[in-house]
Amino acid sequence: EAADGDPFTSLEHGWDEAFGYFGAATAYGDRSVSEIAASRAVDRNGDGAIDLLRECDFGASVNAGKRDHGSADAAPTNFAAQAFLAFRTGRTIISDAGGALDADQMAALTEQRDLAIGAWEAAIAATVVHYINDVLGDMGDFDTAAYDHDAFLNHAKHWSEMKGFAMMFQFNPRSPLGRDQFVQLHTLLGDAPVLPAAGAGAADDYRASLREARGILAAAYAFDAANIGDDAGQGGW
Template structure:
C-alpha cells in the first residue's frame, strides 16, 4: 500500500456532497487557523503503555538470566505500573519505546498525562458498553471481567518469575526452556496479554465508544458546533480522532508500503514502521509511528495469496470520515451522519477483518509448529497465545461479524492452551483448528486461498 499521489482526493459522501479527502490525517481547526484540530495523545499514550508491558517482561527476563531472584509480588507490581499508570509518580520517568532516530517524547509526561489502561479496559469505562463485561467475557474460564483477567495473568506471571529463579521450567516433553513468561502448559503471557489489551482496551474503546452511535452526546453523536473548552476541536472531531488513535496508524500511513509497515524491508527511513516526516531528527510518537492494528492490517495484505488491501481500506475510511466532519460547520444533518456512519462501518470492518485474518495467520502457524521436525515449544506457545489473544479481542466490537454463538464455538475449538504435537489429542486438535479457521473464513468472506491448506501452508 502506497498512496499514488499526495494531496486531496475529491469524493462524494452520500448526502454530504463533495468533500476533499486528503491522503494525510491532517485537518485545520475551524476555530483557530493556526492550529490543527487533530488530537489523540491519550491513545498514543496507551499504545506505548501496552508496548511497555512487553518490554518490561524482557527486562525481567534479562535480570533473571543475570541471577536476580524476585520476591512474590515484585514482578506483578512492575507490570501493574503500566496497567495502573499514575502520572504523579511515573510521569517524569522515561518510557520504554525506542526508535531510530529517537522519539521526540522521552518521558511519559511528554506524551500525555493522567492516562492508564485499567480505567479504559472493557467494563471499567461503562459508558456505551454493549455487554456486561463482569459476566459476558468469553474465552477464558472463570475469567470474571477483563480487568480481573489481566490482574490474574499478572499474578500468574509473577509466580513463574519466582519459580524460574529456583529452577528452569520444562515443557511437556521434559525439555528445559529459558523464557520465564511461558508457562509449562504453553501459554506465552507476553503475547497473550499484549494482544488481549489491544482488544480489550484499544478495539473496545475505538469501536464501542468513540466510533459508536448509541448514546446522544457521545461518539458519532457528539457536538460539532463549538470547540471543547480550551481546545481547537469539537467533541465530534475529537471522538473520531480518538478512534483513529486506537487503530494506530501514522498520520501519513498511506505513504508507507506494506513491507515498511510490516518491518520487512523498503526504504531505510520507513522500514521500521516509523518515519521522521517533519525532518526534525526525532520520531513524534503522536504522528510519525504505526502501532498495533494498523500494522497487522499491512502484514495480512502483504501475506495474502488473493490480494487484499485492508490497510488502505481502513485508513481511507478514517480519512474520509474525518473529512466529512471537517467539512460541516455545525451539527451533521441526517444525511451527513449517514455518510459518516458509512465510513465508520468501513473503518471498523477493516479493523475487524485484520484481527480475524491475523487469527487465521496464527492458526496456520500453530498447524506448522505441530508438524515441524525441529519442534520449538516456546515458538509454538507464542503463536498459540497470539491466536488466542486475537480471538479474545473480536468480542469487543458491538458490530462484530461473529455472533456470540460463533465466538463461543471458536474458543471451544482453540481451548486455553496449545496441544503438544505428540499427544493423544494432537490429531483431533488439528481438526479443531481447521474448523476454527473455516468458521472465520465463512464469517468474514475470506478467499479460501488466503486460508491455506490443511497443513497451514499457502495462506496467511
C-alpha cells in the same frame, strides 16, 4: 458541540481517539504495505529522528499492513488502505460540517465508520488465521528433532497470539462473527495448546479443531481460500 474550553467537539474527539487507537501515522497512506510490514517507523524527512505523529505506526495499523502484505497475489487484501481512507474521509465530513451533522452527513459518516471498523476487524480475523496456521505448522514438527525447546517457545507464542487476537471480536456489537460463532470459535481453540505429551490422537483432534475454527473465520469475513492455508497451515496468511 464543543465543551467549555475544548477546541473540539465530542464527535471530533471520539473520531480522533478511534484513529489514535488504530495507530496509523499521518503519512501511513504514503507507505506501501511491504514498508509497513518491514518497519513501523521510518525517518521520512531524514532529520535523524522519528516523529511519533508522522513517522511511526502503532498497533492495529501495523497489523493491517502485515496481513495485506502476506495476502496471496491472486487474492490481495486492502485492510490498511480501506481503514485509513475511511478514517480520513470521515474526519473530513466532520470538519466540513463545522458542527452538528445533518441527516445526509451522518449517513455518510456512518458509512465511513463501518468501512474503518470492517477493515480493522477483518485484519484481526486474518491475524487469527495467520496464527492458526503457525500453530498447525508448529504441530507438524511434533515427535521430530525439529520440535526442540526453541520450537516449543515459538509454539507457545503462536498459540497465545492466536487466542489473544481471537478474544477481540466480543467487543464489537456489530461484528460479522455472531455470539454463537464466537463461542464456537473459542471452544475449538481451547484454553491451552495441545503438546506432544498429549499423544498423537489428541494432536490430530486439535488440528481438526483449528481447521474448523479457521473455516468459521473464513466464512464470517468472506476470506478468499487463497489466503486461508492448507491442512498443514501452509500457503495462507
